[in-house]
Amino acid sequence: MKKILFSILIFLTGCYQQTEINLILTNANVITLNRKNPQAQIVVIKNDKIHHVGSMADLDNYIEPSTKIIDLQGKTVIPGFIDAHAHFMSLGNSLINIDLNQITNWDEAVKKVESSLKDSQMGDWITGRGWHQEKWEKSPKQNVDGYPVHNSISSFSPDNPVLLKHASGHAIFVNAKAMEIAGIDSKTKDPDGGEIIRDADGNPTGVLLETAMDLVYDRYKEYQESLSLEEQNRINLEYIKAATEHCLENGVTTFHDAGVWFKEIDLFKKLAKKDALDIRLWVMISSEESLSHKLLKKYKMIGFGNDHLTVRAIKQYADGALGSRGAWMLEPYTDMPSTSGLNVTPLDSIKRTAQLAFKNGYQLCTHAIGDRGNREMLDIYQNTLNGDLFRRWRIEHAQHLSLDDITRFDSMGIIASMQTVHCTSDGPWVPVRIGDKRSEQGAYVWQKILQSGAYIANGTDSPVERLSPIANYYAAVTRRLNDGSQFYPKQVLSRKDALKSLTIWNAFAGFEENIKGSIEVGKLADLVVLSQNILTVPKDEILNTKVLYTIVGGNVKYETKDK
Numbered sequence: 001m002k003k004i005l006f007s008i009l010i011f012l013t014g015c016y017q018q019t020e021i022n023l024i025l026t027n028a029n030v031i032t033l034n035r036k037n038p039q040a041q042i043v044v045i046k047n048d049k050i051h052h053v054g055s056m057a058d059l060d061n062y063i064e065p066s067t068k069i070i071d072l073q074g075k076t077v078i079p080g081f082i083d084a085h086a087h088f089m090s091l092g093n094s095l096i097n098i099d100l101n102q103i104t105n106w107d108e109a110v111k112k113v114e115s116s117l118k119d120s121q122m123g124d125w126i127t128g129r130g131w132h133q134e135k136w137e138k139s140p141k142q143n144v145d146g147y148p149v150h151n152s153i154s155s156f157s158p159d160n161p162v163l164l165k166h167a168s169g170h171a172i173f174v175n176a177k178a179m180e181i182a183g184i185d186s187k188t189k190d191p192d193g194g195e196i197i198r199d200a201d202g203n204p205t206g207v208l209l210e211t212a213m214d215l216v217y218d219r220y221k222e223y224q225e226s227l228s229l230e231e232q233n234r235i236n237l238e239y240i241k242a243a244t245e246h247c248l249e250n251g252v253t254t255f256h257d258a259g260v261w262f263k264e265i266d267l268f269k270k271l272a273k274k275d276a277l278d279i280r281l282w283v284m285i286s287s288e289e290s291l292s293h294k295l296l297k298k299y300k301m302i303g304f305g306n307d308h309l310t311v312r313a314i315k316q317y318a319d320g321a322l323g324s325r326g327a328w329m330l331e332p333y334t335d336m337p338s339t340s341g342l343n344v345t346p347l348d349s350i351k352r353t354a355q356l357a358f359k360n361g362y363q364l365c366t367h368a369i370g371d372r373g374n375r376e377m378l379d380i381y382q383n384t385l386n387g388d389l390f391r392r393w394r395i396e397h398a399q400h401l402s403l404d405d406i407t408r409f410d411s412m413g414i415i416a417s418m419q420t421v422h423c424t425s426d427g428p429w430v431p432v433r434i435g436d437k438r439s440e441q442g443a444y445v446w447q448k449i450l451q452s453g454a455y456i457a458n459g460t461d462s463p464v465e466r467l468s469p470i471a472n473y474y475a476a477v478t479r480r481l482n483d484g485s486q487f488y489p490k491q492v493l494s495r496k497d498a499l500k501s502l503t504i505w506n507a508f509a510g511f512e513e514n515i516k517g518s519i520e521v522g523k524l525a526d527l528v529v530l531s532q533n534i535l536t537v538p539k540d541e542i543l544n545t546k547v548l549y550t551i552v553g554g555n556v557k558y559e560t561k562d563k
Contacts (some may be wrong), residue, residue, distance in 0.1 A: 020046070020064055020066055020067070021044055021045070021046050021051065021062050021063070021064045021067045022045055022046065022047065022066070022067065022068065022554055023044075023045040023067070023068050023069075023070070023525075023551075023554055023556075024042060024043070024044050024045065024059070024062060024063065024067055024068070024069045024070070025042060025043045025045075025070050025072055025077055025527070025529070026041070026042045026056065026059055026069055026070065026071050026072065027041065027042075027056065027071050027072055027073055027074060028040075028041055028042065028043070028072040028074070028075060028076070028077045028529070029041075029072075029074055029075065029076045029077065029533055030042070030043055030053065030076075030077045030519060031076060031077065031078050031499070031519075031533075031535065032053060032079075032518055032519040032520065033078075033079060033499065033500060033503060033504050033517070033518040033519065034053075034518045034519060034520045037053060037520075040053045040054055040055065040519075041054070041055050041056045042054055042055065042056060042058060042059055043077060043519060043525075043527065044058075044062045045525040045551075045554040046554075047554060048306070048307075048524060048525055048553035048554045048555075049522060049523065049524060049525055049554070050519060050520060050521055050522065050523050050524075050525050051521065052521060053519055053520065053521060070549070072529060072548075075529055075530065075531060075532075075548060076529070076530045076531075076532060076533045076534070077519070077527055077528070077529050077530075078499065078503065078519075078527070078528050078530060078534075079503040079504065079516070079517055079518050079519055079526065079527065079528070080251065080252070080253025080254065080503070080516070080526035080527055080528050080550070080551070080552065081250070081251045081252045081253060081254075081469040081502050081503065081528060082252070082253070082254040082255075082256070082502065082503055082506035082507055082510075082516070082517065083247075083252050083254070083255050083256060083459045083460055083462070083467070083469065083502075083506075084256045084417055084457035084458055084459035084506040084509055084510075085256055085258045085396055085397075085417050085419060085457070085459030085460070085461055086255060086256065086257070086258060086459055086460050086461055086462040086463075086467065087169070087257065087258055087259065087461075087462065087463065087464075088240075088243050088255055088257040088260070088281065089236070089239050089240070089243070089257075089260075089264060090129070090169075090463055091239075091242075091243040091246065091247075091462050091463045091467060092238065092239025092240055092241070092242040092243035092246075093127070093129065093239050093463075094128075094129045094130065094463035095242040095243065095246060095463075096238055096239065096242055097127045097128050097129070098112050098113065098116055098126070098127065098128025098129070098164070099128065099129070099130055100112065100128050100129060100130035100131040100164065100167075101129075101130035101167065101463070101466070102130075103130070103131060103136070104135075104136060104137045105136045105137055105138050105140075106131075106133075106136065106139075106140035106143075106148045106152065107140075109128075109131055109148075109164065110152050110153055112128065113126060113128070113153055113157070113162055113164070114156060116128075117156070117157060117160060120160055122159045122160065123159065123160065124160055125160070125161050125162075125163060125178075125220060125223055126157065126160050126161070126162045126163070127162075127163050127164070127165075127220075128163075128164045128165070129164065129165040129166075129167070129463060130165075130167050130463065131164060131166060131167060131173065132166065132167040132168070132323065133146040133147055133148070133323075134146070134323055134426075134428075134429045135167075135425075140152065144197055144198070144199055144205050144207075145197070147171075147173075147197055147205060147207040148173060148205075148206070148207070149199070149205045149206060150173070150174065150175050150176055150179070150204075150205060150206025151176075153173075153175045153206075154175040154176035154177070154206070157175050157177060158176075158177060159177065160175075160177060161174070161175065161177045161178035161181055161219075161220075161223075162174060162175040162177070162178060163178055163216060163220055166321075166323075166324065167323075167463075167464055167465075168320075168321035168323050168324060168464055169321070169464055170209065170210055170213075170320040170321035170323075170324050170326050171207060171208065171209045171210075171213070171321075171323075171324045171326075172207070172208050172213050172216065172217075173206050173207055174206050174208065174216050175206060176206075178206075178216055178219075178220075179204060179206065179216075181216075181219045182215045182216045182218075182219045183215075184196065184204050184208075184215055184216075185203075185204065186198070186201075186202045186203050186204065188204070188215070190212060191211045191212055191214070191215070192211065192346075193210055193211040193342050193343060193344040193345065193346075194208070194209055194210040194211030194212030194213065194214075194342070194344070195208075195209040195210065195212055195342075196208055196209075196212050196215075197209065209320065209324050209326055209342075210320045210324070210326050210342050210344045211344055233267075236264070236267055240267075240271070244277075244278050244279055245558075246467055247279050247467065248278065248279065248550045248552075248557045248558035249547065249550075249558055250467050250468055250469060250470075250547060251469055251470075251528035251530075251547040251550050252279065252467065252469065252550075253279055253280060253516075253526040253527075253528070253550065253551075253552050254279065254280040254281075254282060254506070254507075254510075254512075254516060254526065255279055255280070255281055255282065256282045256283075256284070256457075256459060256506070256509075256510060257281055257282065257283045257284060258284050258315050258365065258367075258396060258459075258461075259284055259285075259286040259315040260283045260284065260285060260286060260315075261286055262285070262295070262299065265283060265285070265299055265311060268281055268283070268309055269301070269304065269305070269309060271305075272304055272305025272306075272308045272309040273304075273305055275305065275306065275308075277305060277308040277309065278552060278557050279308075279552060279557075280307060280308050280309070280310075280516075280526070280552070281308065281309050281310070282310045282312075282313075282510045282512070283309070283310065283311040283312075283313070284313040284314060284315035284363075284365050285299060285311065285313070285314050285315065285362075286315055287314050287315060287316035287317075287345075287353045291314070291353065291356060292356075293356065293359070293360060296314075296356060296360040296362060297360065299311050300312060300360070300361070300362070303515075306553070307515065307524060307553075310510065310512075312361075312362055312363060312510075312511070313362055313363040313364070313365050313394075313510075314353060314356070314357050314362050314363070314364055314365065315365050315366075315367070315396070316345055316350060316353050316364070316365075316366050316367070317344050317345050317366070317367040318343065318344070318345060318350065318366050318367060318368040318373040318374075318376060318377050319341055319342055319343060319344055319367070319368060319369055319370050319372075319373035320341065320342050320344055320369070321369060322369055322370070322399065322400070322426065322430065322433055322434075323426065323429070323433075325339055325341060325433065326341055326342045326344070327341045327369035327370035327373060327399070327400065328340065328341040328342060328343050328368075328369075328370040328372045328373035328376070329341045329370040329371055329372055329400070329434065330370075330371045330372045330375070330402060331438075333433055333434065334431075334432070334433060334434055334435040334438075335432050335433055340370075340372070341370050341372070341373070343373070343376070347376060347380070350366070350377070350380055351380055351383075351384070354380055354381070354384040355384060357393075358384050358385070358391070363391065363392055363393055363394060363510075363511075364381070364391075364393045364394070365393070365394040365395075365396050365417065366394070366395055366396060367396045367397060368395050368396070368397060368398065369397045369398075369399045369400060370399075370400055371400045371401055371402045371405070371438075371442060374395060374398055374400070374401055374402075374405060375402060375405050377395055378395070378405055378408050378409075378412070378414070381393055381412060381414060382408075382412055385412060385413075388413075389412065389413035390413060391413065392413065392415055392508075392509065392511060393413075393414055393415070394414065394415040394416075394417045394457065394509060395409075395414060395415075395416060395417060396417045397417070397418060397419065397422075398416040398417065398418055398449075399418070399422065399443065399444060400434065400438065400442050400443050401442040401445060402442060403441055403442065406442075406445065406448050406449060406452055407452045409449060409452065409454035410452045410453035410454040414454065415454070415455045415456075415457050415508075415509045416449050416454055416455070416456050416457070417456075417457040417459065417509060418444070418446065418449075418456055418457070418458060418459075419458065419459050419460060419461045419464075419465065419472070420444070420446065420458055420472050420473075420475040420476035420493070420498070420501070421460060421461075421465045421466075421468075421471055421472045421475040422444070422461065422464075422465065423443075423444040423475055423479055423487055424475040424478075424479060424480060424481055424482075424487065425465055425475075427479070427481045427487035428481055428482070428483075430443055430487075439487075439488065440488050443487075443488070444479075444487070444488075444491060445491050446476070446491050446492075446493050447490065447491045447492070447493070448491065450493075450497065455505050455508060455509065456493075456501050456505060457501070457505055457506045457508075457509035458472060458476065458498075458501035458502050458505070458506065459472075459506075460472050469502050470534070470542065470543065470545050470547075471543065472502065473498050473499065473502060473534060473542065474539075474542045474543050476492070476493040476497075476498035476501065477492055477493055477494070477495050477498050477539065477542070478492065478539055478542075479491065479492050495534065495535045496535065499534070499535065503517045503518065504517035504518050505517075524553060525551060525552075525553055525554040526551065526552050526553065527549075527550075527551040528547060528549070528550055528551070529547070529548040529549035529550075529551075530545050530546070530547060530548065531544075531545055531546040531547075531548055532544070532545050546560060546562070547560065548560050
């Protein structure tokens, strides 16, 4: 009997310890995004949930001996940022390998590759990401349509394949060695949905668009799989660590990972099971031919690992990117009338995936940038959903829309998953590609979509763009380009809507609005502390905002050293 009583006492003591008030944020400007209680001064956290949101007068009611109290001295607390569209492992890769996001010309890329070769062994693949020919101050000395030619790098890398991914992810640059391994020469035909850029004599320049990238990717994948399992695991864990730290530094607490392979999901699950994921991942499975009812049933999981891993969506591609003229348009490109873009996945295949998603209770998230790409996807969604308005299927990007299609998002319950930073990043050359009329009527038309009644989910598309919710927010409320001009400013978002598009609307886009996205009692304690109030600070000062703390599940995962 004594043993039983002792066991019960231990159990009750354990229960008490697990339900203590572990953290209180005080003296804060709390923006809750909860209409019933829009502002507060304290947030009380119990375990991993928000326990109380209120005024300083409430503070003494919740302090316990072991409670950690952080006096924020008037700093702003908001819900943790949710990035609705980005690429987790690619982000980690870009942080570790050659980063080309900030280069201003091709010569800088050449120097970075040359430097990287000094630390490489013969046969090693040299990889990097981030170049974008439209953002350079000058074109390469040797170029075709502004794209670089491989000789500039092939000349000093005869024994190492080089693979440099375009910032958009829809083109790659490779050197002669990589093309040799892939069997690409002047006789190689363009694959369906892709293009090998060639010079005037028909020789490949080293730039591959859309599905043509797979000619090299397949060989690179073979190289990766030839590495020992231990080495593969080490590399992947490095990517995860780098991506996680970068997310936390920028206040991202949930990351919608737009296209993940099953092997990566296996690794995420293993980490989540060990409580070794420091942010929450919401995963879209990459669509592939092997996709089946059996696999979808096996991999579907919601809130696994204490709400750190959810897999409930499928990602596929309708078209390419506007920068490489791969976005599928209803009319030809203004600056290249010979093309209207590319349909990169056969429509029959997309229809098959849509049926799989519908029957297995998955959200379907389709990349569509051009107005025809969007129309074709809306048509497929309409035929598949057949009036079901509650699946929350998404179109990823929805950048360029026909006026006739804008209202279809709301009428079918489709979420426009957009990236406001793309507007300000691509704005200088969008009218060059599609002309002023199409740019004004259908490019990044956030207000038109909201006014039609549809939801916008907002992401960074990192590493295509910087993983910076603050920069994304600034783009949303200003549409300001680097030269100070604005890209059709009538489409700006209000500050409150911009914040919602980075928090609660993104939670809704993942069926998670009941557990995250606002600061309310019972929701996950995922919070960000900012150095200033982005709802009221002058617009010109928004980009000076710093993330001071990032809190995930009631635990401080990031704290700035510079307060």
